[in-house]
Amino acid sequence: AALGGIVRAIGRSARELDATHRHDGLGLLLFTAAIVTAAVTWFSFEGWLTEPVTRVVTGLLGSLDIVAPVLLFWMMVRVLRQPDRSADTGRLDIGWLVLLGAVCGMVTLANGAPTASSGSAAMREAGGWLGWLMTAPMVAAVGPWLAALWLVVVLAFALLVVTATPVNRIPQRLAAARDVMRLRR
Secondary structure: OHHHHHHHHOOOOOOOOOHHHHHHHHHHHHHHHHHHHHHHHOOOOOOOOHHHHHHHHHHHHHHHHHHHHHHHHHHHHHHHHOOOOHHHHHHHHHHHHHHHHHHHHHHHHHOOOOOHHHOHHHHHHOOHHHHHHHHHHHHHHHOHHHHHHHHHHHHHHHHHHHOOOOHHHHHHHHHHHHHHHOOOO
């Protein structure tokens, strides 16, 4: 949005650009990022973008880099299909980011909680920098077992944010899920 505002400020014809077109540009950028990320992480395409994408995506997410194209594609769909629901999009983006962070943290713990001094290969095999950021303070403070418990709580919180479920509504949501699973209305 900020970059688009700067670009639109140059010249006169783009200042009155409809908000829908601004969302289309962001959606197309997310689509391009999803395609490039999938080409590098899923299909090992080679080219001048391979190294930067690997450094950023695999460095950030570690062994969970394979979910990055899916998340980028999902964000693109949200931006293009429902541009007027930016409040929901923001809530979902935050919820999914926290959920991804918790999962990266769990992968980091499962791989022995490597640190930056363990080297980039160890970080990439685990949960990347995001996993390290989620675990390092807790592991240093209370050890890996309580850090894992904390990550479970963070994961549960992220699920509540993503599903827009207040804590006091959990019993009702669980009952509704049970009814759906039993094929009741």
